[in-house]
Amino acid sequence: MEITTALFTLAGTLVGGGISYFLQHQRFKQELKILREEHKTEFIAETTAKHFLNHKSYTDRSFETLKKHLGGFDDDELRKILVRAGAIRNYRDDGSEWWRLLSRMDEFIEKKQNS
Secondary structure, X not given: OHHHHHHHHHHHHHHHHHHHHHHHHHXXXXXXXXXXXXXXXXXXXXXXXXXXXXXXXXXXXXXXXXXXXXXXOOHHHXXXXXXXXXXXXXXXXXXXXXXXXXXXXXXXXXXXXXX
């Protein structure tokens, strides 16, 4: 009798825990969706920045080019978007500002060694 009670208790706990996990997961997904909607412009701007910085022919993009294509942001706001997108800044000898994705550093180094 005690074993049966213990098994039912264990089964109830597992089912209850599973339901609780499922509900929390659903709530998290809904909250994330709401946050994305509230900050839609920034999410899309990051996606657009990644698109330009992932171009197969260019590992680097000038800040001016990115600014031209991602209009509507002041310079520092755009720099924050680029950092959130995973980019790093570099200054060239002429003082111009260039950005590249950190994930493409190996490709950049390889390209530099081959040229």
